[in-house]
Amino acid sequence: MSQETFHCQEELKLESGEVLPEFDLCYTTQGHLTPKKDNVIWVLHALTGDSNVQEWWSGLVGEDKFFDPTKYFIVCANNLGSCYGSTQPLSTNPVTGKAYYYDFPNLATRDMAAAFDRLREHLGIESIDTIIGGSLGGQVALEWSYILQEKVKNTIIVASNAKTSPWTIGFNEAQRMAIESDCTWGEKRPDAGKKGLETARAIGMLSYRHQEIFQASQSESEEKTDHFKVSSYLRYQGVKLANRFNALSYWVLTKAMDSHDLGRARGGTAKALSEIKSKVLSIGINTDMLFNKEESQFISQHVPKGTYREISSIYGHDAFLVENEQINYILKSFYLENND
Structure with missing residues (x-):
């Protein structure tokens, strides 16, 4: 290659x-x-x-x-x-x-x-x-x-x-709102919006997967009131993406997706x-x-x-x-x- x-x-x-x-x-x-x-x-x-x-x-x-x-x-x-x-x-x-x-x-x-x-x-x-x-x-x-x-x-x-x-645009807008809420968003630095991107990815994962796969892979075998598997999973996915991508590109690309017609x-x-x-x-x-x-x-x-x-x-x-x-x-x- x-x-x-x-x-x-x-x-x-x-x-x-x-x-x-x-x-x-x-x-x-x-x-x-x-x-x-x-x-x-x-x-x-x-x-x-x-x-x-x-x-x-x-x-x-x-x-x-x-x-x-x-x-x-x-x-x-x-x-x-x-x-x-x-x-x-x-x-x-x-x-x-x-x-x-x-x-x-x-x-x-x-x-x-x-x-x-x-x-x-x-x-x-x-x-x-x-x-x-x-x-x-x-x-x-x-x-x-x-x-x-x-x-x-x-x-x-x-x-x-x-x-x-409108449904897909709505998901994308919610993710961009998460990025906007990061206090570093607006600063001219490569990692601007990084924490917000973590949240955005967690939101995105809810649209990329169906509830059946969450039920199959993230359900609990014990009785809990906190610290659920799915919570850790979404946080992990957020960090994973934020470490390999940047919020500015994510913003631009989701906007491009929204504009598709x-x-x-x-x-x-x-x-x-x-x-x-x-x-x-x-x-x-x-x-x-x-x-x-x-x-x-x-x-x-x-x-x-x-x-x-x-x-x-x-x-x-x-x-x-x-x-x-x-x-x-x-x-x-x-x-x-x-x-x-």
Whole structure:
């Protein structure tokens, strides 16, 4: 696997009307292009993911896995705004020579897709066999599929939607309120909002998992009045994320998720979906409380070449990272039926 950084010196005009004068995207590649360059698989990560797809989606990507680098050329780039090597709030603003911090521009999923398209052109890739992404990655993948039109053959959207619901925006806003409540928020320092991010992650975990998995893994075998297992679990998850991520990137990325609307300035969501040219597999999860399965069904119902499949799991939204056997079966069926 090769990890590199693409530096784009051309400005990127954003949906907000703001401009990034230049930007970096950290990305990894695995495998080799065929002479026809027709074996590209582009994977898009979720909210706090990175470009090392073989680590966080090991059940799907790797040697002898469904997306095998001995057969495919696999690309995964870190989202614009994320803190794993791409331009983000702690990056230096080339105009001022200082870190952006709170002056970092508002991003939309459409902007992230546009940045990836610059990387595609840089890599000399004319067409993509498959774009696949889950959660926020699925939102960006859908935007990019719309932009690419005939240049992408298959689009796989896992546990995601075509427009962010008020429910999801509400969860994200509650997390940002937690970050705002940190007394260090507003200060220009890399760890600003760190304690608030711990709380934000705890709130997020309640939407990523279903109550069944909490019941199965966090229920108590003894009678207690305090110090519950689930309390320790949520605190641990909060600290774990805060030690590897920063609150400023979390703020920017959740705002981008909130802004997701494929139909904005395109005649509405249904119309925009109807204009996607690729074959689309939309995978829902029966217990997903963050992006419910009806949102996935909506995608498959409104694209011209849509297929819907469902994961059955007690894990909730996080099932897309856990239920590897089901996902592999769904993908095999989709490719057999749609890619003769």
